[in-house]
Amino acid sequence: MYSRLFPNKPLPSIKILEWLIGFTEGDGSFIVTKRGELQFVISQNSLDVQVLYYIKEQLGFGTVIQQSKSNNTHRYIVQDIKNLSLICTLFNGNIVFLTRNTRFLIFLATFNDKALRLNMDTINPISKTIIPTLNDYWLSGFTDAEGCFSLSLLSNSSGYRLRFLLCQKWEINKPILDHISKLFGVGKVFKHTSPDSWEYIVNGVKNCNSILPYFDEYALLSKKKQSYKLWKELRLQLINGDHFYSSTRIKMKELVNEINKIK
Numbered sequence: 001m002y003s004r005l006f007p008n009k010p011l012p013s014i015k016i017l018e019w020l021i022g023f024t025e026g027d028g029s030f031i032v033t034k035r036g037e038l039q040f041v042i043s044q045n046s047l048d049v050q051v052l053y054y055i056k057e058q059l060g061f062g063t064v065i066q067q068s069k070s071n072n073t074h075r076y077i078v079q080d081i082k083n084l085s086l087i088c089t090l091f092n093g094n095i096v097f098l099t100r101n102t103r104f105l106i107f108l109a110t111f112n113d114k115a116l117r118l119n120m121d122t123i124n125p126i127s128k129t130i131i132p133t134l135n136d137y138w139l140s141g142f143t144d145a146e147g148c149f150s151l152s153l154l155s156n157s158s159g160y161r162l163r164f165l166l167c168q169k170w171e172i173n174k175p176i177l178d179h180i181s182k183l184f185g186v187g188k189v190f191k192h193t194s195p196d197s198w199e200y201i202v203n204g205v206k207n208c209n210s211i212l213p214y215f216d217e218y219a220l221l222s223k224k225k226q227s228y229k230l231w232k233e234l235r236l237q238l239i240n241g242d243h244f245y246s247s248t249r250i251k252m253k254e255l256v257n258e259i260n261k262i263k
Helices: 014-027 046-059 081-091 098-117 138-146 171-184 205-217 224-240 246-262
Strands: 028-032 038-045 063-068 073-078 147-153 160-169 188-191 197-203
Touching: 014 028, 014 038, 014 046, 014 081, 014 138, 028 098, 038 046, 038 081, 038 098, 046 063, 046 073, 073 081, 081 098, 098 171, 138 147, 138 160, 138 205, 138 224, 147 224, 147 246, 160 171, 160 205, 160 224, 171 188, 171 197, 171 205, 197 205, 205 224, 224 246
Parallel strands: none
Antiparallel strands: 028 038, 038 073, 063 073, 147 160, 160 197, 188 197
């Protein structure tokens, strides 16, 4: 289908498509407007607008626009019915979270209604969701959207808190976080302070070591890639005991601040 619409463009790589599905499940939206118009949207802070241009470049369609100057956000948006047919084909049967899949199926039903009226091919909906693995880029994309690599250096001692976190709303989605915990073999899922939200947390130098092989192989694509790099450097400094000495601890705090700026 892609080659028929874009005969002179190379097919997007499996890597970017797997990553995009995960990223969309965190930061994307399948929108049906009150007038029945369809919009596929991914919103980002303007500081990370380059990831939206990257998506546009890799897919070969869509538009990046400023969403809100006051809120400092941009969005990648697809509205053309032919390009939306590619979006629907990509996500149909490849979504992980139940709530996201429910919204997508509503979106797809509206697309099919329009396709019939335009004498276009319809897409048979696949209601079944899939289970994430550590053998593709889905989790990398989802982490780019909803993950956090965190280090807190306590001010009144040499203590610290090194963590990796993934958040998701609605209890119906909690089993996916539980599954990710089992995949890595470390961490636990906790109820977040926000209403009906859950958080997968990997805590400590030793436990965080278990997530490194995945993110080293399936690299992040947003600015969070730099956050992960700094976080790994700080983890090594913790192992080396740099946090015990005031001179090196100050430098570590500067790197922690850099991570916080990237989030």
